[in-house]
Amino acid sequence: MQTDLQALVFDVFGTVVDWRSGVTREVAQFTQACGLEDKIDPAAFADTWRSHYAPAMQEVRAGRRPFTRLDILHRENLEKTLQSHGVTPSALPADALDQLNLAWHRLDPWPDSVAGLTQLKAHYIIAPLSNGNIRLMLDMAKRAALPWDAILGAETAQAYKPSPEAYLRTADILGLAPEQIAMVAAHNNDLAAARRCGLKTAFVARPAEHGPQQKTDLVAEDDWDVVATDMIDLARKLTGSF
Amino acid sequence: MQTDLQALVFDVFGTVVDWRSGVTREVAQFTQACGLEDKIDPAAFADTWRSHYAPAMQEVRAGRRPFTRLDILHRENLEKTLQSHGVTPSALPADALDQLNLAWHRLDPWPDSVAGLTQLKAHYIIAPLSNGNIRLMLDMAKRAALPWDAILGAETAQAYKPSPEAYLRTADILGLAPEQIAMVAAHNNDLAAARRCGLKTAFVARPAEHGPQQKTDLVAEDDWDVVATDMIDLARKLTGSF
Missing domain, CATH: 3.40.50.1000 (HAD superfamily/HAD-like)
Known part of the structure; x- marks a missing residue:
């Protein structure tokens, strides 16, 4: 060098x-608070949530979407992840989803x-x-x-x-x-x-x-x-x- | 609140x-190194340099110039300040001017x-x-x-x-x-x-x-x-x- x-x-x-341990920990708290333990395995949920990360940014990189900060992409990806686990996002309190989205800050x-x-x-x-x-x-x-x-x-x-x-x-x-x-x-x-x-x-x-x-x-x-x-x-x- | x-x-x-004490201190060092003590009063020089600050930004605010970072405006304003003190910037080593411009960082x-x-x-x-x-x-x-x-x-x-x-x-x-x-x-x-x-x-x-x-x-x-x-x-x- x-x-x-x-x-x-x-x-x-x-x-x-x-990120994986931290998000898994917060997803576990979320599933307990919302009674979703039977539908969601926290570590698998964290992996799925993360798997939407690169494709979401690719929309920006490819010029199909103006620059959009990651908090917003994470929130959209959270809804996709819930849906793929058989959970309807709109049936959950928005506050609970907003708080879970901040897992990436913690x-x-x-x-x-x-x-x-x-x-x-x-x-x-x-x-x-x-x-x-x-x-x-x-x-x-x-x-x-x-x-x-x-x-x-x-x-x-x-x-x-x-x-x-x-x-x-x-x-x-x-x-x-x-x-x-x-x-x-x-x-x-x-x-x-x-x-x-x-x-x-x-x-x-x-x-x-x-x-x-x-x-x-x-x-x-x-x-x-x-x-x-x-x-x-x-x-x-x-x-x-x- | x-x-x-x-x-x-x-x-x-x-x-x-x-800013005034710091810039004055660095201008004093500069004038000694360049033999300009007779032409430049360091505190007056600092005040003149600072007086070009608002007008330079106004060019950007008014849309007559694209956003230009302050290091560049400070460097331009330094040359104006030298000229108004009867010193030709191009007669001085560019390195010395670049260093003096960093007074605002220190x-x-x-x-x-x-x-x-x-x-x-x-x-x-x-x-x-x-x-x-x-x-x-x-x-x-x-x-x-x-x-x-x-x-x-x-x-x-x-x-x-x-x-x-x-x-x-x-x-x-x-x-x-x-x-x-x-x-x-x-x-x-x-x-x-x-x-x-x-x-x-x-x-x-x-x-x-x-x-x-x-x-x-x-x-x-x-x-x-x-x-x-x-x-x-x-x-x-x-x-x-x-």
């Missing part, structure tokens, strides 16, 4: 926080995330470059003490990863050349898109993101500039040369 | 940081700002709503330990205060109604514009912002929702009711 590196931008869902970091980010912040600008919207990232950071220097990402760039604009507009906002920034992610496709834009790349393995049966992104699938086992290992590898 | 208040957004130049907070913001952060979302661009606000916060939850403002909203869009788009990004947000500023005109958009208003007196001869914004000129002597007093007034 070159020494002119100035900023680290992070994927968040899966890389910094454990995700816990992986155990190493806060310590690693805190170490990295002493050497670099650190900011999320997530598809999550600003308020979502803000609530998550405030609750979990994620020490971001700023909240960047899809809403600020008005473009969803892996569109090049998401990476390049973020570099422009930071006043940096792409090669002065490293994208940190647990997802090989995110790093591949960042590299195509000229950013440096750091892979952090999160083999439990999708639960015990995970089959994708178990290892670095290209020669990323840094490969780390967790965020503390990343801090050791990126700051050890100083 | 109603109890549904969720977020505080802050003017920064003058309200949170002392301003010190007023002595009460960090303590007051830290107290307020425990009760509210806190974010700048400044005309300064994201990288400027980020560098300032990182250097001075300003504990923002996110960096919002003109660049995120793509509109300069006091345009209504600057306030209303910020409310939209926060997912809040305008009345759930208070604008905190040392400038009566900023608060007036925020109030027209439905935000709550908090005046913090900064009678030394413009130096010992300050004649404007010495006192609250309307019945703002809160009037405070400094940021710690604001924290006392806003959190005392909890």
